[in-house]
Amino acid sequence: MVYRLYFRIYNRMTQKKLQKQSMYAEYDEDGDGIVSDEELSHVADIKKLEHDLRKQRAQRRMATASLVAMASFTIAMFFVDLERVKALADISNLFYLTGGGIVSVYMGASAIMNRNGK
Numbered sequence: 001m002v003y004r005l006y007f008r009i010y011n012r013m014t015q016k017k018l019q020k021q022s023m024y025a026e027y028d029e030d031g032d033g034i035v036s037d038e039e040l041s042h043v044a045d046i047k048k049l050e051h052d053l054r055k056q057r058a059q060r061r062m063a064t065a066s067l068v069a070m071a072s073f074t075i076a077m078f079f080v081d082l083e084r085v086k087a088l089a090d091i092s093n094l095f096y097l098t099g100g101g102i103v104s105v106y107m108g109a110s111a112i113m114n115r116n117g118k
């Protein structure tokens with residue numbers, strides 16, 4: 001009984017509160033100003049999730065940029081004279097193949113990840 005009371009007092013004394021506008025405030029899930037052990041244990045999961053989201057966003061941007069580049073290249077070809085288009089034919093073929101490859105790999109990978117529930 002005395003031990004339990006002592007433990008509660010000790011617990012209250014050692015509880016660490018966050019300073020104002022702390023960078024760790026985002027880990028305080030219930031907003032009581034204290035990051036508990038349980039909340040700290042979620043930090044690794046949150047960090048991994050944020051990392052995955054950043055990676056997905058970068059991949060999506062890359063695929064979008066490839067689509068936009070291919071579209072604008074195609075539109076630009078209408079305003080270039082025929083000799084230059086013929087001269088660029090080899091390069092533009094590779095350009096379309098790699099652009100299409102990037103987009104199709106992105107779509108395939110996101111479809112597989114959705115199926116796996118990740």
Ligand SMILES: [Ca+2]
Pocket residue numbers: 028029030031032033034035036039
């Ligand atoms: Ca808390």
